[in-house]
Amino acid sequence: MDAIILQMGGWSPVVHRRGAQLFYEMPVASGHADRHFSFEIKARDLAVLEQDAERYWCLYAALHHPYQLKETELGPAMRAKYFETILHGTPKQAEAFLTQLDHGAAKGAISNLVSICMKRDQAPMRAGQWLTNPHP
Template identity: 45%
Template sequence: MADSVEVVVEPLGPYGPSVLRAGGELVYEIYIASGHADRVERLPISERHAQVLRTDAKRYWFLFTALHDPYQLTETRLSADRLSEYLDTILLAEPAVVEAFLTDLDHGSANGALSNLLRIFVDADRERMREGHWFDAIPTP
């Protein structure tokens, strides 16, 4: 008999990630578009992380865009320690720390992919993000 799966955080939009309780463990389920090998990744998260994803739409989308890039290729998948750093920084750190982290990623190895993905998914202001103002770049409903 398969383990039951409970949706803890619903996707906020098409292709948006969700949080599931599967086999008693919380997992962050993200759809990864990777050319001909699109797939779903399930990454372990904590209750504390799930609570932020449930209540903070901006951080929800920041995590999605930050994780999408490294999981597109097997060679760039995050180690457990690096995944923990992404989760703790994006979901739990002060806004200035989050913005610096995302800006460094976007200007570095992601080569603008983070800000571009947020522009596509939530109509965020790409220039504001490229300048380091991530929280202000996403329109509030």
């Protein structure tokens, strides 16, 4: 049986439990067709997602950009790097990673999505300050 464990509301990622497994499921707006993706996660990932809204939204925004196009979808190793760095990296590591992605191919789309989802100013994120409530 499928049970929703975590959802921040509306158009947001959801964590489902299926038996003993946890799945991070996210919607992605992609032109005329919305897409949905599901990735198995660990309990330690869920713990951060439940406790840290900033990292929850930063992970979603960082994943959203490459999954808008089939050609730019992340492979398992790179996707694992996103989860590990954004959810479990030090604040400095997470912010450096997010800034690199945002200033690269995303061209500001990651900080823009976080600013929309969290109703905050994009400028500090563009300057490398993503986490106001750092989780070690």
